[in-house]
Amino acid sequence: MIPHCQLPSHIATGPHVSPFVSSPSHAGRAEDLHVPSSGSSAPFSVAPSADHAEASAGAEPRKHTTYPYVTGNSVLAIKYKDGVLMAADMLGAYGSTKRYKSVQRILRVNDTTIVGASGEISDFQYISNLLDELMTQDFCYDDGCTMTPKEVHAYLCRVMYNRRNKMDPLWNSLVVAGVDKTSGSFVGSVGMLGTSYTDSHVATSFGNHLSRPLFREFQRDDMSLEEAVSLMQEALRVLFYRDKTSINKYVLAKVESSGVAISKPFALDTKWDLKAFVNPSKHAVGSW
Amino acid sequence: MASSGCLVSEQKPNGFDFDLCKRNAWLEKQGLQTLKPWSTGTTICGVVYKDGVVLGADTRSTAGETVADKNCEKIHYMAPNIYCCGAGTAADTENVTGMISSQLELHRFRTNRESRVVTSLTLLKSHLFRYQGYISAALVLGGVDCKGPHLFTVFPHGSTDALPFCTMGSGSLNAMAVYESGYKEDMSKAEAMELTKRAIRAGIFNDLGSGSNVDLCVITSEGAEYLRNVDMPNPRTFTAVPKPFARGTTPVLKSKELRVPSLESRVTIESQEGDVATAMDTT
Numbered sequence: 001m002i003p004h005c006q007l008p009s010h011i012a013t014g015p016h017v018s019p020f021v022s023s024p025s026h027a028g029r030a031e032d033l034h035v036p037s038s039g040s041s042a043p044f045s046v047a048p049s050a051d052h053a054e055a056s057a058g059a060e061p062r063k064h065t066t067y068p069y070v071t072g073n074s075v076l077a078i079k080y081k082d083g084v085l086m087a088a089d090m091l092g093a094y095g096s097t098k099r100y101k102s103v104q105r106i107l108r109v110n111d112t113t114i115v116g117a118s119g120e121i122s123d124f125q126y127i128s129n130l131l132d133e134l135m136t137q138d139f140c141y142d143d144g145c146t147m148t149p150k151e152v153h154a155y156l157c158r159v160m161y162n163r164r165n166k167m168d169p170l171w172n173s174l175v176v177a178g179v180d181k182t183s184g185s186f187v188g189s190v191g192m193l194g195t196s197y198t199d200s201h202v203a204t205s206f207g208n209h210l211s212r213p214l215f216r217e218f219q220r221d222d223m224s225l226e227e228a229v230s231l232m233q234e235a236l237r238v239l240f241y242r243d244k245t246s247i248n249k250y251v252l253a254k255v256e257s258s259g260v261a262i263s264k265p266f267a268l269d270t271k272w273d274l275k276a277f278v279n280p281s282k283h284a285v286g287s288w
Numbered sequence: 289m290a291s292s293g294c295l296v297s298e299q300k301p302n303g304f305d306f307d308l309c310k311r312n313a314w315l316e317k318q319g320l321q322t323l324k325p326w327s328t329g330t331t332i333c334g335v336v337y338k339d340g341v342v343l344g345a346d347t348r349s350t351a352g353e354t355v356a357d358k359n360c361e362k363i364h365y366m367a368p369n370i371y372c373c374g375a376g377t378a379a380d381t382e383n384v385t386g387m388i389s390s391q392l393e394l395h396r397f398r399t400n401r402e403s404r405v406v407t408s409l410t411l412l413k414s415h416l417f418r419y420q421g422y423i424s425a426a427l428v429l430g431g432v433d434c435k436g437p438h439l440f441t442v443f444p445h446g447s448t449d450a451l452p453f454c455t456m457g458s459g460s461l462n463a464m465a466v467y468e469s470g471y472k473e474d475m476s477k478a479e480a481m482e483l484t485k486r487a488i489r490a491g492i493f494n495d496l497g498s499g500s501n502v503d504l505c506v507i508t509s510e511g512a513e514y515l516r517n518v519d520m521p522n523p524r525t526f527t528a529v530p531k532p533f534a535r536g537t538t539p540v541l542k543s544k545e546l547r548v549p550s551l552e553s554r555v556t557i558e559s560q561e562g563d564v565a566t567a568m569d570t571t
Contacts, residue, residue, distance in 0.1 A: 209461035213490035214469060238468045242461070275473060276336065276452035283435050284406045284450050 064168035068120035070094050072105045073245055074207035075116035076235055077177045078219050079185045079200045080228035083256035084177040086114055087232050090265055092121050093245040106253045108260045110135055113149040113178035114253050115156070118204040119192065120171035127170060130159065149178030149186040153196070161194025169193070173204035179255045185221075203235075206243040211235040225254075237268050306420075329497020331459030332362060332373035333467065333487050334430045336452050337480035340437045340508035341430035344484035345373045346459065346492050347517070348499035355499070363505045363514065367392050367403040370431030371505045371512060372412075375457035376424040376444060384425045388412050405431040405438040409448055417446025426456045432507050459491025459498040466490045477506065485519050492521065 070092045077086040092100030105124065106116045109131050117124035134155060138147050147155075153176040163170050169192045177187045188198035201215035218231050232252065240246050248270065253262040329350045334343045345362035348355055364372045364385035370392070374381025388411045392403045409429055416423055427442040441454045453471050455463040466487040475483070481504060491498040502519035505512060 206461075209494075210465040213462045213465045213494045216494065217466075217486070217490070234469045235465075238465045241468050242464055274452055276450070280450035282450075283438055284409055284440065284448070 064166075065120075065123075065171055068123075068171040070099065070121045071245075072103060072118045072121055072124070073243060074203060074205040074211065074239055075105065075118050075173070075175045076204075076207050076211050076215075076232060077116065077175045077187045077202045078215060078223075078228060078232065079187050079221050080223040080225060081221070082225065083179045083254060084114075084185050084187055085225075085228050085232055086116050086175060086177050086253045086255075087236055087250055088116050088118070089236070089239075089246055090249045090251060091245065091247045096245060098245065098247060101247060101249060102265075104251065106251055106262060107131070108253075108262060109152055109178075110138075110146050111259050112146060112180055112255065113152045113176065114255055114260055114262070115152065116175040116177075116253075117172045118175075119173055123170040123172050127156070127159070127172065127174070148180040148183065149176055149188070150180065150183065152176055152178070153186070153188040153190065153198070156190045157194060157196045160190050160192060160196075164192065164194045175202050175204060177202075177253075177255060178260075179257050181257055206239060206246075207235070210238050210242055214238070233268055237270060240268065240270060329459075329495075330362060330375040330457030331455065331463050331488055331491025331495060331498040332375050332428050332457050333455040333460075333463045333484060333491075334373065334428045334439045334453065335467065335471065335475075335480050335484055336430075336437050336439045337475040337477060339477065340432050340506065341439050342477075342480040342484045343371055343373050343428060343430045343505040343507070344488045345503045346488050346498040347501045347503060348492075348497070349378055350497055358500050359517070361503065361516070363503050365389060365514075366408050366429070367396070367431070369402060369433060369507060369512060370405055370408055370429070371507060371514070372408070372430075373428040373456070375426045375428075375460075380423045380425040381427065384412065384415065384423060385427070388415070402433060403431075404433045404435070405429065405440070409440050409442065412442050413446045413448050416442065416444060421445040428454055428456050430505075430507060432509050437507070455487065455491075457491070457498065459495035462490040462494040463487035477508075481506065489519070489521060 072092055073089065075086065075088040077084060079085075086106055088105045090102050090104065091098055092103035094100075100121075103121060105118070105121075106114055107124075107128050109115055115127075115131065117127065131152070134147070134152075156174055156176060160170060160172075160174070171192050173192065174190045175187070176190070177185075179185050186198065187200065187202050188196065189202045189204065190196040200221055201212075201219045203211040203215065214231065214235050219228075223231070229252070236250055240248050248267045249265050250268070251263055251265055253260065255261075329348070330346060332343075332345045334341060343363055347357075347359045347362065349357035349360040360378070362373055362375070362381075364374055364382065366372050366385060366389045372385050374385060388408055391411055392408055395407065396403055408431070412427065412429065416425060421444045424444050425442070426444055429438075429440045429442060431438055439451055439454060441449045441451060441456060452473075453467045455461075455467060464487075467483065470483045470486065472479070484504060485502055488498075488502045492500070492502070500520075500522055501517045502521070504515040504518045506515070507513075
């Protein structure tokens with residue numbers, strides 16, 4: 001039951017005006033940015049190069065990724081009794097425009113692991129290629145064992161941290177989840193600065209503020225699948241109500257010891273007809 | 289028109305004088321350390337239920353990164369049937385609500401009627417708008433009057449919203465998650481109180497700017513019930529001064545007794561009246 005998402009004609013065909021023309025400081029989303037605010041508006045700009053040739057030529061200082069362009073928002077993941085559940089919506093936002101409405105932000109890495117990404121979509125595509133190469137290499141070893149979620153998480157930690165050290169980060173908050181037969185369920189997160197941790201539940205972007213309280217209150221490691229799906233749907237619904245760059249089109253992925261299953265896109269029921277919303281200024285003229 | 293040569297007295301208009309704002313901003317950029325205002329990094333919320341309004345607040349007040357007051361009161365009295373939760377700069381919320389509360393009382397004496405929630409709303413929003421957001425007070429105003437239960441939010445720049453449930457402060461998103469998932473129309477008093485307590489607890493445990501205890505205020509047509517510290521989920525479980533250890537806890541390896549001589553056997557106090565008199569003489 002997916003709502004008919006058709007892009008309005010003027011966006012599909014007409015000329016595009018970059019939302020970042022006037023002020024770069026309003027661009028994109030600060031992707032779980034823990035960098036202390038410095039004077040500059042671009043936290044990852046590099047100081048002018050010390051190369052004499054470049055300096056004498058009056059060249060621009062070398063700049064790396066300073067802000068994201070096409071972004072995905074929250075990814076949520078929780079553990080339950082038989083495995084792990086991950087959910088994300090299908091929006092690739094271009095600033096505040098809801099530009100791409102069928103972006104698959106959850107990737108199946110192998111039979112035991114899934115990776116979800118929020119932040120810059122192009123960097124996620126690059127990471128997908130890296131993971132594909134990793135899995136191909138793993139297959140070629142032909143040693144009878146596949147990479148576990150913990151190993152994929154460790155690999156991504158190193159990738160992200162190394163890029164951060166080059167002052168050229170991959171602008172993503174990644175969520176790695178999976179089930180390994182020997183060590184059980186795994187849910188972990190890696191940020192654009194290389195910050196990583198593992199826990200029973202993880203949320204990125206706006207989910208940090210809106211979904212974590214619900215997970216902390218209701219998530220238990222021994223939840224049944226129905227309870228877990230219901231909790232996840234509640235968290236997604238709250239995100240749709242209160243996050244402005246979100247759409248009502250989600251994908252749910254589940255990993256159990258039997259393997260990975262990624263659902264088709266679905267929409268949630270939402271309630272907009274509260275009595276109090278009908279005429280809010282009935283008793284307070286001039287109020288909204 | 290200065291005919292007699294003396295200066296015509298300038299009548300300065302009432303209200304905030306913004307002349308120094310540009311200079312202050314420039315000074316701060318040069319590195320001037322201004323005093324950090326005590327801010328109530330806060331979770332406040334309110335919900336309308338069947339018979340009235342339930343307001344909730346946490347009790348932590350912060351000055352920068354330190355907790356200034358572990359158990360402050362964020363639910364302010366406006367009128368017997370109207371209460372207001374305040375987030376933002378503590379001085380601003382206290383004084384703005386106090387000022388409007390006095391104005392409401394004077395108005396009650398004049399009209400001989402119960403105050404209406406919209407009256408306090410209009411007074412608050414027009415005051416805050418005049419100061420263009422420089423009075424950093426974000427309020428959740430709730431009450432019950434002859435027209436029924438009302439719940440409003442007031443933002444520092446002076447805009448207001450009329451809502452069935454609302455949250456403000458740094459923990460507002462955390463509390464809003466609980467409200468959005470748990471709100472039903474026409475709840476009972478117990479359900480509304482439990483939902484509000486859960487929402488404030490979400491703010492306390494998920495937001496660093498909020499903490500300590502939960503305050504609730506339930507307002508119905510009968511009156512208001514201010515439940516101070518109704519929930520205390522952060523009790524002090526450690527003792528400030530540790531109990532002294534009993535003698536013999538540590539094994540004694542060696543002991544040496546020192547005899548301290550009595551001072552009286554060393555110092556002789558001589559009293560000579562003559563000396564004392566001259567010593568005391570200050571003429």
